[in-house]
Amino acid sequence: MSTRKRRRIISAYGTDGITAGVNCISDMFALGELPVWGYLVILLTYRTAVLILFSLLLLWISSRCQSPTTAMVVTLALFCLPIVIYLAGADAAKYLCVPISGNREMRGVAGLLS
Numbered sequence: 616m617s618t619r620k621r622r623r624i625i626s627a628y629g630t631d632g633i634t635a636g637v638n639c640i641s642d643m644f645a646l647g648e649l650p651v652w653g654y655l656v657i658l659l660t661y662r663t664a665v666l667i668l669f670s671l672l673l674l675w676i677s678s679r680c681q682s683p684t685t686a687m688v689v690t691l692a693l694f695c696l697p698i699v700i701y702l703a704g705a706d707a708a709k710y711l712c713v714p715i716s717g718n719r720e721m722r723g724v725a726g727l728l729s
Contacts, residue, residue: 669694 673690680686701708 676689676693677683677686680689697708
């Protein structure tokens with residue numbers, strides 16, 4: 616999303632709700648009085664950690680493989696194949712998908728707290 620589009624959205628809707636409790640989101644009711652900005656910081660931290668772990672795993676895979684083609688095939692098999700299988704309709708494959716966004720995991724935490 617471009618910066619100009621973000622400015623338009625912020626000027627139209629404002630940022631008053633950023634200090635509101637995250638419990639105003641129906642899926643996050645059990646997280647209590649955690650502010651929305653705190654939730655966003657937690658998600659940013661989680662996503663950054665996952666990105667770093669992915670990078671380290673890709674470096675390890677490429678160092679173990681003999682050729683770049685083999686590294687590409689192994690990487691695609693590990694990361695993309697479970698997502699494609701899940702999108703094809705196999706619900707059991709969602710547990711093999713790597714948790715990238717953090718949204719499902721935060722809903723799981725909220726479910727455990729309720």
